[in-house]
Amino acid sequence: MNDEFLWSGLGLIPALAARVHGRAPAGVTGVSIDTRTLQPGDLYFAIKGDAKDGHDFAGAAFAAGAAAAVVDEARADALSAHGPLYIVDDTLASMENLGRAARARGEAKIIAVTGSVGKTGTKEALRAALGASGPTHASAASYNNHWGVPLTLARMPRASRFGVFEIGMNHSGEITPLTGMVRPHVAVVTTIAPVHLEHFASLDAIAEAKAEIFLGLEPGGAAIIHADIPQFDLLNARARASRAGRVLSFGEHAGADAQLISFEARETGSMVSAKVLGEAVTFYLGAPGRHLAVNGLAVLLAAVCAGADLHASARALGAFEAPAGRGQRTGLAAADGNFTLIDESYNANPASMRAALALLGEAAAGRRVAVLGDMLELGPDAARLHAELSEAIAENRVDTVFAAGPLMRGLYDALPPGVRGAWKEKSDGLEDVLAEALGAGDVVMVKGSNGSRMGPVVAALKRRFASPNGAQER
Ligand SMILES: Nc1ncnc2c1ncn2[C@@H]1O[C@H](COP(=O)(O)OP(=O)(O)OP(=O)(O)O)[C@@H](O)[C@H]1O
Ligand SMILES: [Mg+2]
Incomplete structure (x- = not known):
């Protein structure tokens, strides 16, 4: 051909x-x-x-x-x-048939990534890490469902050395046919968190559904799971009952196969030291946040299991950048000086919200400002899950919170008065008050579920505060 x-x-x-x-x-x-x-x-x-x-x-x-x-x-x-x-x-x-034909015709080592959060970030980090060792094909965007997965397979060039597939689900049973098509050599579960709670009775039930990814593993393949989460035992048991030849863990836990030894936040990334399968490795990760550093350990384990070089993979993570809406930073100019915008507007759930607030907490800032929209699809516990964020806001020394949406009203009312910036029914109502409030030295983090329309707030801030020489993506 x-x-x-x-x-x-x-x-x-x-x-x-x-x-x-x-x-x-x-x-x-x-x-x-x-x-x-x-x-x-x-x-x-x-x-x-x-x-x-x-x-x-x-x-x-x-x-x-x-x-x-x-x-x-x-x-x-x-x-x-x-x-x-x-x-x-x-x-x-x-299209599924074409996907299966693509899977069958090449020699690529295949890695599948699922989890409640962090799939796309981990997939993109794998694209960067594996790209250092050979031609790497990976899903576009979050193409992780019944059409996204076969489409990504059908697009895989025959000469790929690695293929990286994001696999998602809203209901139990959805991952089984997708992992059966992908037939991964390595299956990663990033973490289990309260996302899509509407369709699940408990976090364990979510873990069961994510564990379906192991059913498609090639005999002797590797399962990679998070050592630090309460569902570790459950995932570990499911992985061991599958055809996996190796079950490896990552996290801060002392027994983890890839263990975080030290983490140092830098402005647009982090310095990470880890022990991976007994080997010490120190690398710069080009996107900030402890949670992404931990995801990075899963990336290194997956890379080694797929036959890539550990140290080349770790080095390549320096070039990894936070995807748009997931922590991308932009320098903006207010009348009295520059400030930093952290764009987390792509999506939100309690786990990623906490991670983003921690990211804001790590920032060296004049003032730490959080601009928060509703977290959707959380089912009957939604009000409580919003109000509980007040703890993370205090822990991370957030100075001012601007909020939009009926669910965020509950959080807003739970905050100490000094921390309340403004609350509006709809996200676009925040644009003027923010324009008024932001100034030199601030670090502003914007986050909400996609449906809460915080992306347009980010766009409006970038427009209003564009520096004379153009906003600097950092
Ligand atoms: N381990 C983690 N714990 C908490 N938050 C995380 C973790 N990993 C990533 N995140 C955050 O979760 C958000 C979503 O990340 P990402 O887009 O990679 O997730 P996803 O699983 O692909 O989501 P989707 O289901 O929408 O495709 C980002 O803000 C990211 O920083
Ligand atoms: Mg995704």
Whole structure:
């Protein structure tokens, strides 16, 4: 097969179990399910989503340069004028088939990452660490569900030495088919935390659902779990009952296979010393926060289990940066001088909220300012889980809290009056009061669930306080 193509046009036919209408392309250079991001030369899968049906966008896909489209038999006739079609019974099932074919054809060592928080950060750190040892393919964004995982597999180049897959879930039973497709050599569970509590009775029930990832492990593969969490025993038992040949742990616990020895916060990252499988290693991690340093230990264990060099992997973590919305820092200019914005707006739950408040606590700041939006999907305990954050706010010496949303009202009212900045019903209501309040030397951390719309608050601050020479991403 010609290496310039991800898939040859003829090779796609058996992999998709398709019949071809029109002239099959020589090959495709990528795989897409979204015409807005489709690149010329991509194979377009028309997937039915909850709200929209990708078949309605097949014309747009060809207009954007799709080499061919995969469509359902039922829609094929109507689309036949647009361009070459691979016609199948069910486009999602055929994307899964293509994913399995990608998994079967190469030699890549495969790492799967799940956990209540930290999946994307850990996946991106693995991309950086493994990239030092060979070509590494990894999921885009948080593509971790029933379409994201097969899409990521289908995109894996044959020559990859490593493949890194984020796997997520909202309900028990969802990880089992995904890990069965990915068949990891190494499976990582970052941590267990109260996220998606709506669908689970307890943290143990969440751990059971995450432990499904071990069911897909290749015989003799490695399971990597967090040594410091109450669900360690449960995860350890499930891993040992799987086909894993090795079960390794990471954390601050003295018995951990990758143990944090020392952690030193720097402005935009941290210096980390650890003992990994008996070897001492010290490295700079290019994103701040103790929680990310601990995730970094899971990364190093996974890298070693996948055959990468420990020290090259550790060195490469220096170039890792916090992904957007997950701790990215920007220097901004107020009238009286510069201040720092920490953008944590991508998402929030009690665990990541505490980690972000700790990050703010570590900052050398004139004033520590937290701007917080509601944490969603927490079920009946939501009010309590919000109010309890007042402890972390005190522990981390946060000076002022600005809050938005009905759930954050409970936290706001639980704070000492001196710490209350302002509360608003909606996040955009905070923009003016923040513009008024922020000044030189402040460190401002903005966080909330995606649905609480704290991202636009970050964008507004960046707009209003852009320094004359442009905001500095740091
Ligand atoms: N071990 C951890 N404990 C607490 N918070 C963490 C931990 N690891 C990462 N976080 C924080 O959790 C937030 C979400 O991180 P990330 O996007 O990596 O999670 P995710 O599991 O991919 O989330 P999603 O389910 O939305 O895809 C970030 O703010 C990150 O700093
Ligand atoms: Mg993610």
